[in-house]
Amino acid sequence: MMEAQMNAPIGKVRAMNPKIFGLWLFIISITMIFISLSSAYIVKQAEGNWRIFEFPDLFKVTSLIIVLSSVSMHWSYIAAKRNNLLQIRLGLVVTAILGAAFMIGQFVAWNELVSIDVNFSGGNPAESFVYVFTGLHVAHLIGGVIFLAVMLKASFSYKVHSKSLTKIEMCTTYWHFLGGLWLYLYLFLVLNN
Amino acid sequence: MSVTDIQLQENTAHDDHHDDHHEQSFIEKYIFSTDHKTIAKQFLITGIFWAIIGGAFSVIFRLQLGFPDMTLEWLKPILGKWIDEGGKLDQEFYLALVTMHGTIMVFFVLTAGLSGTFSNFLIPLQIGARDMASGFMNMLSYWFFFLSSVIMFISLFLETGPAAGGWTIYPPLSALPQAIQGSAGGMTLWLVSMVFFIASTLLGGINYITTVINMRTEGMSFSRLPLTIWAFFITAVIGLLSFPVLFSAALLLVFDRSLGTSFYLSEIFIGGEALPNIGGSPILYQHLFWFLGHPEVYIVLLPALGITSEIISTNSRKPIFGYRAMIGSMLAIAFLSFIVWAHHMFVSGLNPFLGSIFMFLTLIIAVPSAVKAFNYITTLWKGNIVFTPAMLFSIGLVSFFISGGVTGIFLGNSALDINLHDTYFVVAHFHLVMGSASFFGLLAGVYHWFPKMFGRMMDEKLGYIHFWVTFVGVYLVFFPLHYIGIAGFPRRYYAFTNFDAFSAFTDLNTFVSVAAILTFGAQFIFIFNFFYSMFRGRKAPANPWRSNTLEWTTPRNPGHGNWPGAIPKVYRWPYDYSKPGAEEDFIPQHIPLSQTPESNLEEENELAKTEEVRESKNVEDSH
Ligand code: HEM
Ligand SMILES: [Cu+2]
Secondary structure: OHHHHHOOOOOOOOOOOHHHHHHHHHHHHHHHHHHHHHHHHHHHHHOOOOOOOOOOOHHHHHHHHHHHHHHHHHHHHHHHHOOOHHHHHHHHHHHHHHHHHHHHHHHHHHHHHHHOOOOOOOOOHHHHHHHHHHHHHHHHHHHHHHHHHHHHHHHHOOOOEOOEOHHHHHHHHHHHHHHHHHHHHHHHHHHOO | OOOOOOOOOOOOOHHHHHHOOOOOOHHHHHHOOOOHHHHHHHHHHHHHHHHHHHHHHHHHHHHHHHOOOOOOHHHHHHHHHHEOOOOOEOHHHHHHHHHHHHHHHHHHHHHHHHHHHHHHHHHHHHHOOOOOOOHHHHHHHHHHHHHHHHHHHHHOOOOOOEOOOOOOOOOOHHHOOOOOHHHOHHHHHHHHHHHHHHHHHHHHHHHHHHHHHHOOOOOOOHHHOOHHHHHHHHHHHHHHHHHHHHHHHHHHHHHHHHOOOOOOOOOOEEOOEEOOOOOOOHHHHHHHHHHHHHHHHHHHHHHHHHHHHHHHHHHHOOOOOOHHHHHHHHHHHHHHOOOOHHHHOOOOOOOHHHHHHHHHHHHHHHHHHHHHHHHHHHHHOOOOOOOOHHHHHHHHHHHHHHHHHHHHHHHOOOOHHHHHOOEHHHHHHHHHHHHHHHHHHHHHHHHHHHHHHHOEOOOHHHHHHHHHHHHHHHHHHHHHHHHHHHOOOEOOOOOOOOOHHHHHHHHHHHHHHHHHHHHHHHHHHHHHHHHHHHHHOOEOOOOOOOOOOHHHHOOOOOOOOOOOOOOOOOOOOOOOEOOOOOOOOEOOOOOOHHHOOOOOOHHHHHHHHHOOOOOOOOOOOOO
16 A cells, blocks of 8 residues: 555654755756856857857866866865864865966966957857856856865864864865866867867 | 864754754844744745735736726826826836736745745744754845845836836847836846845755755655645755756846847847847847746746645545655656746747647646646545635635646647737736746645744634635636737737727726726735734634644744754654544644554554654644
């Protein structure tokens, strides 16, 4: 009988840390923003009247930087598991510096785009889209850097250690996500051009 | 640096915070509260406020449609310059009223007011949790909604008026401030307000999903969740996936409006002057918008359906028919809702082949919808029905869901839609299936859970009057609109007096307007009942509807943390109504199988032997 099945006893409900779970849901919603913009890009491109241009080589450099920053972030996370306070802080600082370098790189790349007459406004949507993708990504990255600063402060008040990993795990997850997101965006732009 | 000086403070779960009873100040308790019950009430009150405004707007434009020759001079004190010298409603303001009516009703009343109220109120109470996963985020969710409301409200008083491009704000109209007044400042505020609204919805949704998955009490498996919770959960998932897309659509629109991009704009002449924008496409906006827009209609409807399932089962004194089929159909609806959006675009120049694919997918939605309708009816069938006001409103919902759903099948046909698109037929369709059905779900929910919210009962007699006037009124308003639509009346027109072909329908339009005004008036019976009962209502018994779910095991006025003692454990599904052999016609979820040998099925008797019963003294016995 169906009813009997439903009344079967079950053990204690297994739960994941709600904060980490919530972060994943947040990541899903950001992903939806970029998925929708990507499909808008594809739809618009398919309609024609689409300008083709070269992306700056600098994007390759910034891609490398963001991959490195993911490495240093993870290093910091592992250090937290091992209670190595110095490495936690070092990892966070290096990640933040690489994050800043990435953003400066993107900014310079925008200038290069402008110099080949690819503009955010007043031009073809193909041009504007590049700025929307990179700009929105940088906006989220700023959030990530703020998160890093918060973690750094926490590490100075001894709140990041092997028994309190939730926050740094969230920070790491978010940072990896941002790195992955950039690689996806770059690949998407290159492959669709 | 040594590692020994690390201060090892375990972050223990926040679960037992309710124990340290510190006095909360008024502000902490009623304004910046993190208690899910208070936040729910805040959403409800704000929703009611918006419903009055949204309803009043519809009365004003119905006056214009039903009595095109009437002078509206007497509205001048409220509407000011929007009533011109001749006492006529300003034509552009008419569009603004329609736009604001739609925006307010769809987003502020039936999304925030419905999900915000009942997801917040019922999720922790029905799954057995002390509060939401994050009380702070929950509070933030309300205050973002509040901010969004304030901004939208301010837009009503702008010199150029609020947004006027329809609730769907299609560009190029909405993208060009010089096109109509309503596309100027009002449109900007609309977009800003919506950004906060999206943030609010996402914060709320993340919380609902996290709470349902992670914070259920012992024994509360997914197959024992009340259907209300299933509905809120699925709604939140849909919202999480679709609202970010609205954000994208709005963002690109903001860029087009303010920063000179051309995502949606191409080759436009306005006032004899060519705009520089080249290469964009307004159809792109429609795709993005309806990718949210269609799921949004289910975000509005599903919570109401969940509430109805619960109320119909309780008041039929019967288990809900097809519990799993109900869940399955909600999941199917949720999935399908993401792949039918282009049925709103059949006549936008969409490739007819694509049109037939979307037509096919759209018509499939009728199947899970019909499953739900049949299950409600079979639950009612031969039930021991108790006609509480909540029950009447739930049955009313089922009626609207069916009569409005049927017209969806006409509209979903891409050939028929060429004729019907953008006529009053569409207006009739969605006001029945979405507007009225969800609104009835909201009212049913208020009547049913009022005793838990405020510890008092609402007046039943007033409830019955409210129901009958509203139920009959809704049909009198929206049924004739089908005929008007088939006759070809386009929506969002200021007046039809210039078309001879339409003059035969003048009386019908007057009739609709009169019915609309009466129906709107009847809502004040409810508002009186609501506020009066809050302070003067009869004190509510512990379990007034003899219901099975956990919220009725809390004290009459549950405090922060919901249960004074341990959280009850759950031993059975929530629909053990009229179980053969049982003494009473209901067995609440927290009653162990081992205490009900007389009604257990054979398998349940087996299970009862191995059941671990937890002492829970504090649970008020609701028998
Ligand atoms: C049997 C299921 C349904 C089908 C086949 C269906 C089909 C359609 C179609 C094809 C349209 C577009 C008509 C046009 O603009 O020309 C439409 C409009 C609409 N439907 Fe449905 N529908 C169904 C159920 C629902 C439900 C359950 C809701 C809400 C809870 C809903 C809400 C709406 C709304 C709000 C609009 C109009 C939006 C606007 O243009 O402002 N529909 N429906
Ligand atoms: Cu739709």
